[in-house]
C-alpha cells in the first residue's frame with residue numbers, strides 16, 4: 143500500500159478493502175480543501191474485523207515477544223522518520239498547529255518504542271505454596287480481542303497509546319477512530335501493517351460511532367474496550383460492556399483547575415494559564431478551563447492575562463505565525479458559541495475574544511475567549527466546553543481556592559502555581575485529580591508514566607507507561623505439582 147490518501151481503504155484480516163460508503167475529510171483551516179477520502183465500514187464489516195481478530199489472537203500471543211517488540215519498534219522508527227510529513231497531515235485534518243502536530247507524531251513514535259520493550263518484560267511471579275510439593279505461578283496473559291475507540295483531538299497519539307500496549311502484550315485489535323480524523327489513523331495502521339503485523343492482528347474500521355462503534359461494544363468476542371471520548375458515549379460503553387461482562391477503560395471529560403496563589407511567579411503562572419487553556423485550541427481533555435486566582439494577585443493576574451489572550455495569533459494550522467489553530471469542525475464551533483452565549487446569560491463578563499474571525503482561507507476560526515469574575519457554580523464553570531474558552535474565578539485564600547478547584551464532577555488534571563514548597567505539597571495531596579502539576583500547565587504529559595483521572599473523568603486502570611499492562615492483561619494463577 144502506498145501512502146496515497148486519495149481514497150483510503152479499511153483493513154480487515156490483512157486485506158485492504160473498499161466499500162461503497164465514503165467520508166470526505168475537510169481541513170478546518172480551509173474548508174475548501176479536502177484532506178482525503180476514506181472508505182467507511184458498516185456493522186457487518188465491523189463483525190468481520192472482530193472475527194479476523196479472534197482467529198489471529200492465539201498465534202499472535204504465541205509469537206516470540208522479540209518479534210512483537212521488533213514490529214512495534216519498527217513502526218516507532220517510521221513514525222519518527224516521517225514526523226514532519228505526518229505532522230502536516232495531522233495539522234491539516236485536525237487543525238492544531240504544525241509544531242503541536244509534529245510533536246504529537248513524535249510522541250506516538252516514542253510510545254511505540256517504549257511499549258515495544260514492554261513485550262519483553264517479565265510477565266509474572268513465582269510463589270511458594272502453602273502446601274508442600276506445590277508451587278504457584280502468577281502470570282499476566284492477554285485479554286484477547288480488544289476494541290479501541292478514539293476521539294478526534296489527538297488523532298495519532300491516543301490510538302498509539304492504546305494500540306501499542308494492546309499489541310505488545312499479545313492482544314489483537316479492532317480499531318475505530320473518530321469519524322472526522324481518519325487520515326492520521328489510516329497512516330498509523332499502514333505503518334504498523336508494513337512493519338510486519340500478521341493478518342488479522344490489527345484491523346481498521348473507520349465508521350460511525352452509533353453503527354461501527356456500537357457493534358464493537360455489543361460483540362461478545364470483543365473482551366475489552368479502551369475508549370476515550372465524551373462522558374455520554376463513555377456511559378454507553380460502560381453499560382454495554384458491563385451487560386456482557388467485558389472489561390472497559392474510559393477516559394472522558396475534564397474541567398481542569400489551575401490555581402494561582404498570591405505568592406506565584408506571575409510570568410510562570412501566565413504561561414501556564416495561556417498554554418494550558420488555549421493551546422491546541424483548548425481541545426484537550428487536560429485543558430486548564432478553570433483559572434482560580436487568590437485575591438492578593440487576582441487583579442494583576444487578570445489584567446495581564448487579558449492582554450496575553452488578546453495578543454494570541456489565531457490562524458491557519460500550517461502558517462508558521464499561528465499560535466492557535468481553528469476549531470475542529472462546525473459542530474464543535476457551534477458548541478463553543480453556545481457556551482459563550484450561555485456565559486453571558488449567566489452573568490459572567492466576557493473580557494476578551496469569543497467572536498468568529500475571518501482569515502485568508504475560510505475556516506472555523508474563533509478568538510480565544512476569557513470570562514472573568516466568574517462564579518464556580520455557573521454552567522460555564524462546571525461543564526466541559528472543549529474549545530478555546532476559559533473562566534477566571536476569584537478565591538479568598540489558598541483554602542478557598544482548593545475547595546473551588548475540587549468543586550467539580552471531574553478529576554483529570556489539576557495545577558497550582560506557588561512559590562511555597564509547603565503549599566505546593568498541600569495542594570499536591572489535596573487536589574482531587576489523577577494528575578497534578580506544580581508550576582506547570584495542566585496539559586502536556588509524558589508518555590512513559592500513568593495517564594488518567596479520578597471522579598467522573600476516568601474509569602478503569604491507568605493508560606500509558608508500564609501501568610498500561612493492568613488493562614491489557616489479565617492474571618492467571620496456576621498451582622503446579624512438578
Ligand code: ADP
Pocket residue numbers: 291292293294318319320321349350351352354355356357359370371372373374375376378
Ligand atoms: P467526542 O466529542 O470526543 O467526539 P464522542 O464520545 O462523541 O466524543 O466520540 C468518541 C468516539 O466514540 C468516536 O470514535 C465516536 O465515533 C465513538 N462513538 C460515538 N458513539 C458511539 C457509540 N454509541 N458506541 C461506540 N462508539 C461510539
